Amino acid sequence: MNYLTESYVDSLALNSSAIKNGKDLVKKNSFPLLCQSEDGTIIFGECKGSGKDPYRCSVDVAKEGNPVFRCSCPSRQFPCKHNLGLMYAYTSGKTFITAPVPQDIVDKREKAEKREEKKKEPVDPDAPVVKRKTNKSALMKKIAAQLEGISIAEKLILQLVQSGLGGLDKKALQTAEEQAKQLGNYYIPGIQTALRDLTLQFRALEDRETMYTNVIEQLTTLQALIKKSREYLNSRLENPDHPMDTESALEEWMGHAWQIAELRESGRVRSESSELLQLSFRSYTDQARGEFIDEGYWSDLQSGQLHITRTYRPFRAAKYIREEDSVFQVVEAKELAQYPGELNKRVRWEEATFREADSQDFQKICASAHKSFPEVIKQVKNQIKNPLSDKRPVVLLQFAEIKKTETGYILLDEQGKQIPLADIPYLGEPTTHLLSMLNKTFLQNQAIMVMFEHNWQHNRLKAQPLSIVTTNEVVRLLY
Incomplete structure (x- = not known):
């Protein structure tokens, strides 16, 4: 033992x-x-x-x-x-x-x-994969209810917009929140959460300009979510045998909680052992969901991709659900399930062992880092412009230097291309100032994991440093 x-x-x-x-x-x-x-x-x-x-x-x-x-x-x-x-x-x-x-x-x-x-009994490799039978009658009723809920959500958004965003008072917001609660009966918890997040934006203690920027962004997301959800559900209503969408995150946006059996049936489970090393970790509160969220950012030592793990702990049941924490050892997952997604796919595993990380692991991570800043920026922008994509992707970059300027810090690649480094309000945890405390050796010719965000007011990308990876260690700026 x-x-x-x-x-x-x-x-x-x-x-x-x-x-x-x-x-x-x-x-x-x-x-x-x-x-x-x-x-x-x-x-x-x-x-x-x-x-x-x-x-x-x-x-x-x-x-x-x-x-x-x-x-x-x-x-x-x-x-x-x-x-x-x-x-x-x-x-x-x-x-x-x-x-x-x-x-x-x-x-x-x-x-x-x-x-x-x-x-462990041997399975005939030529035997067809047995999928669970779908209760078509129940599915049709559920989809009909979802479509009805989407119509209700659309009317609610229209009422908010027609009444004027600048004229919404506490009474109007309370009415909107009460109406949003009704969506709990229509199997679209994701859309309900997005609406709740919209009303919370109005209550946020921020300057009006920032608040309106966030509200417009949330309205854009909601409009795209409602449109795509309706199209998708109508297509499934016409063809109940049509499988669930396992290529995009639309189902999760609507609120579907993927079961590992569903991911396995859709071929999204890697059966061979997978090794992952956590590079950063954070816990935060999502008031719109009514949950605590533990989020880890991991490097896949086999593929070089960056994955995310998320544990949701509802306020009412938080004490019965394990609170995740930083992990410093290499996780050897027996089976790795990948959720639908883009740059940073969410993953999960049920069984795993642990071992100490060594220099070979760190070298693998450094080797997987992107060298060209322009290519990364293009990839990030293509993802961010999709309303239903993750607006804050995490990327691992090779850099030549982290340089301090009069206005802050910039990241330079081998070609001299720059990326500005700055704290992202979304994270709520400043890390950029920690760069001044590091030895100069960490600020040259290393790999860095950053979270991107598009600043709508200045119409430019900025990145917050999360960790620096050398060939010998990981220096975490965000635990």
Whole structure:
């Protein structure tokens, strides 16, 4: 169980409170019984609880990267604080006696092993892929409801525009927000969120000019979303056998939550092992969605592409969903699922192991960085001009120098082409000023990951530095 370290246990916890609660159990000596199996693949014990009987907890670590947690407590957190405490007791060097594994754990383990063996049974490569059957009647009803909801959203936007953006008061905004809530019954949560975001723009504490710029941009997005969604849904209504759009992000824009089975059926799952290294990470609050979002930016060591991971934690259920954090080791994902997208595809995995990053990994990342600034700028502009594309793509660039000027910092490539570096309001985390604190060696002939944004007021692209990659390390400016 060499991989069962304190940092690994931290990564399994749902949030910082769960980490604290688990460690507190160890500090309070709440485990009168600590045991491990003879082969060391299961740790188990008893933890004092609020009742007279202790909670019986166990952690099966036979399968690296996919521990199995069991506990007799009623907690809905997974892993619970008792499981975490048990693992922290092990990593802190507490004495675990060797003892026979309880029979109920043995039985459950055997059942799990049988399920795994069944999955490993050879599959006929010539056999057709069995896809789930679609309930056409239910699909037709859902699409009809979606189209009705889109019409309601369109009328609401028209009312806002006709009443005059400058004349919207608190009462009008409240009415619009109440009407937007009705869209929750029409299976278009993405469009509902976009409308909620529009009303929040009016409430933002910004100068009027900036607010109107953001509102116009959001209205443009909504108009394109409604138009394309209606066309797409009408085509599916005419032909129920027409598959879902897995090439663009339209389904996700409308609010569809992709299941890994759907991604697998559409060929968007890489079955061979994939290696990824996180270059930057952030957590933020999305009021329009009513969720906390944990977002990681990763380099794919095989393809050289930059991917994004996102974990959505609804406000009401946040304490039951694991809060993601920065990852500094290389993730070896058994299976990598890629969502529809463009420059930075969202990815996810269910099983993974970890290893320390080495110089070869950093060299691969540096080698995958773009050398030509004009080519990158053209690619970014082509994406940004699409209303339903990610407006803030992340790109890895090779640079000759980061130079300070009278007005700020600029990025120079080998040909002397420039990209201005500046903080993006969207991120809400300034990083550009950190460049002055770095050794000069980091500011010459390295690779840098930046997030682009189009400044509508000045009609120009700017980029915020997120991390600098050398052949020996990653210097994170945004964790």
